[in-house]
Amino acid sequence: MRINNFFLLKNKHQHPFHLVNSSLWPISLSFSLLNFFLILIAYFNYFALASITWDLVFISWTIYSPIFYFLIFFFFFTQWMLDIIRESTFEGYHTFAVQIGLYYGMILFIISEIMFFFSFFWAFFHTSLSPNIYIGYIWPPLYINILDPFSLPLWNTVILLSSGVTITYAHKSILVGDRYTSLDGLIWTILYGIIFTFIQGYEYCFSSYSINDGIFGSLFFLLTGFHGIHVLIGTLFLIVCFFRQLEYHFTRQHHLGLEVSILYWHMVDLIWLFLFVCVYL
Numbered sequence: 001m002r003i004n005n006f007f008l009l010k011n012k013h014q015h016p017f018h019l020v021n022s023s024l025w026p027i028s029l030s031f032s033l034l035n036f037f038l039i040l041i042a043y044f045n046y047f048a049l050a051s052i053t054w055d056l057v058f059i060s061w062t063i064y065s066p067i068f069y070f071l072i073f074f075f076f077f078t079q080w081m082l083d084i085i086r087e088s089t090f091e092g093y094h095t096f097a098v099q100i101g102l103y104y105g106m107i108l109f110i111i112s113e114i115m116f117f118f119s120f121f122w123a124f125f126h127t128s129l130s131p132n133i134y135i136g137y138i139w140p141p142l143y144i145n146i147l148d149p150f151s152l153p154l155w156n157t158v159i160l161l162s163s164g165v166t167i168t169y170a171h172k173s174i175l176v177g178d179r180y181t182s183l184d185g186l187i188w189t190i191l192y193g194i195i196f197t198f199i200q201g202y203e204y205c206f207s208s209y210s211i212n213d214g215i216f217g218s219l220f221f222l223l224t225g226f227h228g229i230h231v232l233i234g235t236l237f238l239i240v241c242f243f244r245q246l247e248y249h250f251t252r253q254h255h256l257g258l259e260v261s262i263l264y265w266h267m268v269d270l271i272w273l274f275l276f277v278c279v280y281l
Contacts, residue, residue: 016096016097018095025076025080028076029077029080032073032076036069085257089244106263106264107263123219140216141216144208145209147203153203153276155199157272157273159199160231160268162188163192166192167186167238167262168185170183170186170262171258179245183242186242186245190235193235193238197232200228230267233264234265240257241261244257
């Protein structure tokens with residue numbers, strides 16, 4: 001019996017790939033995200049829905065329900081991430097072959113994000129290069145007071161470019177085995193991401209136009225808003241990497257989580273540069 005168990009165990013590890021166990025987190029995360037967006041759409045249209053199907057008491061409750069569903073989504077997302085960290089760091093399932101697959105998977109995901117922004121830029125250039133009669137054949141449309149690109153947008157550009165330098169500095173520090181310097185680089189990058197988000201929110205609050213102001217307002221807030229969401233996601237990735245580095249999870253040879261987070265952050269930097277030149281300037 002012991003010999004059979006030995007051969008079974010040996011055959012189990014004859015390949016370098018990770019056959020993941022069954023998990024409820026992916027499907028739970030999907031349904032929680034679906035519920036979050038459905039409730040969010042209902043929240044944005046609660047006056048219209050109230051006149052059709054809902055009563056006022058239920059409408060007043062839905063004002064706060066998107067936060068509740070987001071917390072559920074965040075819980076499932078955290079549990080799934082903890083499982084991945086456990087499998088990679090403590091159980092050793094992320095072999096070199098698995099890391100290569102995850103790395104190229106992240107590159108494909110980044111390419112899909114670039115295509116996502118490409119569709120918005122396509123709409124922007126289609127409208128701005130050939131404005132039609134509905135907006136007066138001019139771009140930006142009449143009565144739209146655009147923001148000064150050399151004020152807050154320029155400061156945000158400098159901040160985001162500086163964050164690209166600090167995160168590269170943190171990466172190089174890990175490659176040479178300097179743990180404390182890599183922590184400093186991560187802290188500065190996280191701070192830059194938070195400052196960028198606050199400046200973007202301040203710009204939204206004092207903008208002279210909104211998302212309802214025609215095609216210009218819709219495209220502007222779609223482009224900058226979705227980019228801001230990506231900055232928030234990238235900042236969360238780096239915060240997780242910071243705490244993992246505090247717990248000695250990363251080494252010179254094994255730091256894939258940080259490496260893909262850096263790739264994602266550089267993608268955010270490049271998209272903002274293109275957005276600043278094309279939309280603001």
